[in-house]
Amino acid sequence: MPILRVALDLPLPRLFDYAAAEASPSDVGRRIAVPFGRRTLVGVIIEIAAESALAPERLRPAGPILDDMPALPAEWLAVARFASEYYQRPLGEVIHAALPTRLRRPLPLRLPPAAYALTDAGRAAVLPARAKAKRAALDLLGDGPQPASALPPAALRALVRDGLAAPAEAARPAPRFVEEHALTPAQVAAVSAITTAPAGYQAYLLAGVTGSGKTEVYLHCIARALASERQALVLVPEINLTPQMRDEFARRFPGARVVTLTSAVAANERAEAWLAAQSGAAQIVLGTRLAVFAPLPALGLVVVDEEQDASFKQQDGVRYSARDLAVYRAHAAGVPVVLGSATPSLESWTHARSGRYRLLELKARARPGSRLPDVRLVDSRVDPPVEGLSATLAEALAARLARHEQSLVFLNRRGYAPVLACGGCGWIGGCTRCAAHLVLHTADRRLRCHHCGLEAAIPRHCPVCGNVDLAPFGRGTQRIEETLAARFPAARVLRIDSDSTRAKGRWEAMRGAVHRGDADILVGTQILAKGHDFPRVTLVGVLNADAALAAADYRAPERLFAQLYQVAGRAGRAAAPGEVLVQTRYPDHPLYQALVRHEFAPFAEALAAERRQAGFPPFVHEAVLRADSARLGDALGFLGRALAAAPARRDELSVFDPVPMSLARLAGRERAQLLVQSHSRRALQGFLAEWSQALYAMRTGEVRWHLDVDPIEF
Ligand SMILES: [Zn+2]
Ligand SMILES: [Zn+2]
Numbered sequence: 091m092p093i094l095r096v097a098l099d100l101p102l103p104r105l106f107d108y109a110a111a112e113a114s115p116s117d118v119g120r121r122i123a124v125p126f127g128r129r130t131l132v133g134v135i136i137e138i139a140a141e142s143a144l145a146p147e148r149l150r151p152a153g154p155i156l157d158d159m160p161a162l163p164a165e166w167l168a169v170a171r172f173a174s175e176y177y178q179r180p181l182g183e184v185i186h187a188a189l190p191t192r193l194r195r196p197l198p199l200r201l202p203p204a205a206y207a208l209t210d211a212g213r214a215a216v217l218p219a220r221a222k223a224k225r226a227a228l229d230l231l232g233d234g235p236q237p238a239s240a241l242p243p244a245a246l247r248a249l250v251r252d253g254l255a256a257p258a259e260a261a262r263p264a265p266r267f268v269e270e271h272a273l274t275p276a277q278v279a280a281v282s283a284i285t286t287a288p289a290g291y292q293a294y295l296l297a298g299v300t301g302s303g304k305t306e307v308y309l310h311c312i313a314r315a316l317a318s319e320r321q322a323l324v325l326v327p328e329i330n331l332t333p334q335m336r337d338e339f340a341r342r343f344p345g346a347r348v349v350t351l352t353s354a355v356a357a358n359e360r361a362e363a364w365l366a367a368q369s370g371a372a373q374i375v376l377g378t379r380l381a382v383f384a385p386l387p388a389l390g391l392v393v394v395d396e397e398q399d400a401s402f403k404q405q406d407g408v409r410y411s412a413r414d415l416a417v418y419r420a421h422a423a424g425v426p427v428v429l430g431s432a433t434p435s436l437e438s439w440t441h442a443r444s445g446r447y448r449l450l451e452l453k454a455r456a457r458p459g460s461r462l463p464d465v466r467l468v469d470s471r472v473d474p475p476v477e478g479l480s481a482t483l484a485e486a487l488a489a490r491l492a493r494h495e496q497s498l499v500f501l502n503r504r505g506y507a508p509v510l511a512c513g514g515c516g517w518i519g520g521c522t523r524c525a526a527h528l529v530l531h532t533a534d535r536r537l538r539c540h541h542c543g544l545e546a547a548i549p550r551h552c553p554v555c556g557n558v559d560l561a562p563f564g565r566g567t568q569r570i571e572e573t574l575a576a577r578f579p580a581a582r583v584l585r586i587d588s589d590s591t592r593a594k595g596r597w598e599a600m601r602g603a604v605h606r607g608d609a610d611i612l613v614g615t616q617i618l619a620k621g622h623d624f625p626r627v628t629l630v631g632v633l634n635a636d637a638a639l640a641a642a643d644y645r646a647p648e649r650l651f652a653q654l655y656q657v658a659g660r661a662g663r664a665a666a667p668g669e670v671l672v673q674t675r676y677p678d679h680p681l682y683q684a685l686v687r688h689e690f691a692p693f694a695e696a697l698a699a700e701r702r703q704a705g706f707p708p709f710v711h712e713a714v715l716r717a718d719s720a721r722l723g724d725a726l727g728f729l730g731r732a733l734a735a736a737p738a739r740r741d742e743l744s745v746f747d748p749v750p751m752s753l754a755r756l757a758g759r760e761r762a763q764l765l766v767q768s769h770s771r772r773a774l775q776g777f778l779a780e781w782s783q784a785l786y787a788m789r790t791g792e793v794r795w796h797l798d799v800d801p802i803e804f
Contacts, residue, residue, distance in 0.1 A: 094152050095137035096124055099186035099194070103786050106133070106182075107142040108152035114138075119161030123153035123196035132196040134162060134185050158198040159365055166368075166385045169419055176775070178713075178782045178797045179408045187408045188383035190351075192361035199361060203257030206246060207235040212254035231255055234263050234345060237366070265346030265373055267313035271456070277303055280450040281310040284426055291421045295397075295442040296430040298452030299688065300659020301460055304430040305335075307452075308393045309342055311428060316346060316373050320390020323419070324376045325412055327399035328620050329354050330597050332376055335395075339374055351377035351384055379404060379412030382419065392420040396620060397429035397438055398652050400802055409798045432659060432690070433652040436701065437708040439694050463630070463661040463668030465686045467677040475633075475673055477573040478565050483631045483671050484577065490629045491581055491610055495666065497629040498612045499570060500619065500657045502638075504587040505529035506569045507562030510537060510548070514557035519549075525755040530562050532569075533589065542757035570633065571613045578611070586614035619657035625664035630657055632672040639679065642752065643804065644706050648697055651681055651690075658685065707800070711771045713778055714804070715764045715785070717795040722750060722760035728793040729764045735784040742773040752804060759794075763804070 092113040095105040108124050113135075120135050130153060142149055170188060174181040186194055193199070208231050215228065227245035230236060235258030238246060249255035273281065284294055284307075298304045312322040326335055329352045339348045349363035349372040366372035368385040375384045379402050394402070394416050402413040413429070420427035429438050429447070442449040455461060466482075473480040478501075479487075490497045507530045510519040519528040521539035528537035528546065537546045551558045562569070571585045584600060591597040603609050604624055612618060612627070638650040654672065662668020674682055684693035702709045715732055719725040729748035736745060744767045751761040768774040782797060 093139040093142045093149070094122065094135050095139060096122060096133035096152070097136050097180075097182035097185050098124070098126065098131050098133040099182050100126075100131075101180060101183065101786075103180045103782065105136055107139075107144050107149060109142075109149045110152045110155075113155070116161065117155055119163060119167055121156040121159070121193065123156065125150050125153065130196045132156070132194055133182060134167075136167065136181065153196070156196075156198055158200075159193070160368065163368070163385060163387060165387075165422065166383075168422065169383070169415070172418060172422075173408065173410055173415060175779070177408055177410050177799050178778050184408050187404075188380070190357065190360040190364050192357045193364065203238065205235040205237050205258045206241070206250070206255045207231065207258035209253060209256050211252075212249065215254050228254065237347060237349070237362070263345040265316050265343045267309075267316070268342045268344065270342070271303075271306060273306060273310070274303065274452075274454070274456050276452045276454065277307055277310075277456065280307045280452065283448065283450055284311050284428060285314045287426065290424050292426050293417055293420065293441070293447040294426060294428045294450055295434055295438050295447045296428050296450045296452070297434050297439075297442075297690070298430065298432060299455065299462060300432050300656065301455040301457065301462075301663050302432075302452035303456030304395070304452065305338065306456065307450075308395070308428065308430065309338075311391055311393070311426070312339075312374065313343070315390035316343065318390060319388065320425075321367070321370065321372065321386045321388045322374050322391045322393065323381065323384060323386055323389060323416070324374065324393045325381055325395065325402070325416055326376070326378060327396045327401045328617075329378055330591070330617065331395075331620060331622070332378070333598060334601075334622070335376055339376065343374065346373045347371055348374040348376060351375060351381035353378070353380065379410075382410075382412040382415045386419075386423075389419065389423045390425050392416050392425065392427040394427070394429045396431055398431045398433055398435035398648075399620070400649065403800075403802050405803065409796070409801075411800055414800070431652075433655045434690075434694070436648055436694060436698055440698060440708045443698075457664065459665050460663065461667065462688050463658055463670045465658055465670040465672065465688070467682050467686060468671050468673045469677045470673050470675045477577075478570050478633055479573065479577070479631075480671075480673050483673065486629050486669065486671055487574075487578065487581075487611065487631070491578060493628075494607075494610075495628040496604070496607070496610060496612065496624065496626040497631065498614070498618060498624070498627050498657070498660055499574065499631045499633065500614065501565070501567055501570055501633040502615050502653065503564075503566040503634070504568070504589055504615050505538065505540070505566035506532040506572075507564050507566055509563040510560055511563050512552035512555060512557050513559050513561055514552060515555040517552050517554045519546075523755070523758040525753055529566065531589070532572075541753065565634075567613050567615060574611055574613065581610040582608065583611045583613060584609035586612055586618055588615070588617060591617065616653055616657075618660065619653055622660065623663055624660055627660050628662055628666045628668050630661040630668070630670045632657065632670065635672060636674050636676060639676065639681070644701070644704070645802065647681055651685065651693060654685055655688075655690070705767070710767045710769055711774045712801060713766045713774060713797055713799045714801045715766070715795060715797055716751070716761060717748075717763070717793050718756070718759040718761040719793045720759065722754065722762065724791070724793055725760050725762040726750070728788075728790060728795060729762055731788065732781075732785060732795070733764060735781075735788060737777055737780045737784075740777065742770045743768045743777055 094108045094110050170184050174184040315322045367375045370388050403411045441447040468480045468482045509527050510530045524541045526541050567587050574583045658670040717725040717728045726748050746765040748764045
């Protein structure tokens with residue numbers, strides 16, 4: 091009787107044996123339902139063995155093998171295995187995190203046909219169809235079969251009911267590439283460096299100033315991959331960037347099947363996209379970090395846009411870096427990977443400097459006549475802000491309004507004010523579950539914790555002394571929105587942050603309004619900074635960036651520079667020249683000076699020198715063991731025992747003492763951590779592999795723990 095070794099989503103670093111009536115090697119990679127305790131879990135068959143170490147009476151019979159989809163291919167399982175070993179998480183947890191939710195259930199898939207095409211009646215109906223929605227749906231179906239996901243479900247149902255559309259079995263036309271712009275010489279050089287290189291793995295760092303046309307370089311490289319019948323994987327840092335990119339791909343690659351994998355995609359559609367990737371039917375797979383796990387049998391190119399972005403690092407569960415896994419996948423598949431950024435991460439920059447990655451630079455904007463914006467520093471000591479706005483910025487805003495141009499005011503703090511305080515006794519509204527203040531939100535009149543989500547009503551009087559004069563301190567986007575509306579009553583002010591864009595469809599609606607010119611002043615957080623093209627914006631004002639200069643995290647300057655550079659890049663993307671005004675008390679700070687000169691390289695070199703000197707990444711490799719508990723003593727106690735259980739051989743390693751985390755209390759849990767560093771990745775990996783075995787064997791009580799390899803937050 092064959093034994094199935096199954097990976098299950100359990101915090102145990104091993105596979106689980108089940109007896110099967112029959113199984114063949116082709117079942118490896120298939121999903122299977124198995125009993126576990128009283129539950130039924132869905133797992134993936136990793137091995138088929140002749141015998142088990144378990145006593146026969148303890149071996150339970152497996153449930154049905156789910157043969158509703160092809161087995162996960164060996165290359166895919168190898169990627170999952172690598173992630174499991176590198177990030178020190180059980181294989182079953184990695185596989186579970188990688189699979190779309192629909193495939194994690196112990197039920198066979200029942201997906202509707204993936205693609206629809208016009209019937210003859212539908213073709214005849216294209217012109218006469220009067221109903222606007224139906225007409226639009228018919229237009230979307232166009233000349234070839236289209237994925238069901240390309241159509242509003244109600245419209246599709248109506249077309250099928252009326253016999254105008256039917257599931258398509260016909261072959262799609264070969265994808266074409268529409269060349270729209272003549273490339274600049276720098277773009278030509280970048281494209282040709284990538285497309286004429288010998289076949290095989292190579293990582294490229296495409297460092298291009300904002301507006302330099304990195305996307306156009308990606309498109310040409312993707313065109314080359316598609317022409318040789320290969321698939322392209324494109325990762326972007328933020329869900330909000332996918333519709334824009336998807337539209338661009340659809341327009342420039344008619345006939346190509348583009349699928350999107352993000353957490354916002356509906357469960358069935360995501361499963362459908364996954365299967366289209368796995369079958370090779372999808373030529374372009376676009377998505378956020380989770381898309382790095384898409385099965386891609388004909389992978390020909392990997393692109394990671396804004397590779398420096400922290401959102402590529404998963405911060406809970408399996409803590410992987412999608413950027414790093416993307417490079418691994420390209421390496422494993424023997425294909426090129428393009429990492430694009432205006433402000434590369436110090437990691438990638440260092441690899442490019444050492445020759446490990448090939449550096450390709452785009453130093454000028456691509457659009458004829460468009461140049462980099464003028465960045466000016468407004469000295470807050472000389473021109474003190476009133477209600478957050480300096481006189482210089484207020485005048486510049488007024489001038490844009492008079493010329494009917496758009497402005498963007500950037501403040502990376504949402505809510506109305508970060509603190510509500512009592513002027514009488516000094517009471518400050520704090521979160522009862524975190525070591526953090528509650529943020530005042532006036533839009534829905536709540537106090538809210540930005541760490542754990544706790545909400546409270548705004549008190550009418552001070553809970554300590556009864557004083558009714560509670561005052562907001564500091565300012566967030568809501569307060570600036572209010573100030574701008576009062577200062578410029580005729581202006582249409584649009585606030586764009588994660589509060590205002592939370593409801594489904596809001597972001598799309600706002601983006602449309604901005605593009606149509608239905609807003610004069612945009613106020614927003616870093617949501618606005620990332621990769622969006624707002625051609626009407628000619629002025630960017632930056633408020634309160636100094637706060638980030640004071641942060642203790644050694645990565646803060648790198649992030650602040652990237653963020654300011656990005657947001658500054660929103661100004662003057664079209665023909666009108668852009669201006670950026672940064673309000674600061676420290677106009678001589680090297681970070682601001684580098685921003686004024688648009689000089690990334692010298693800034694990066696200076697940061698790299700500091701990190702090398704101080705022994706920080708990327709010049710050392712790190713992992714942290716974190717623990718949390720209701721009591722700090724318990725978390726620290728666990729880490730102490732973990733340290734005692736660590737392998738004795740620590741050549742080339744530094745293992746530090748347990749300490750409380752900087753935000754020590756989060757959501758009612760006290761948190762502590764222990765740092766391990768090494769100049770040798772191999773030594774660190776060897777240590778972690780041995781140590782994690784010991785950790786899984788430890789009794790933890792109610793302490794929760796995890797390892798974070800290559801952590802980016804402390
Ligand atoms: Zn008080
Ligand atoms: Zn909280």
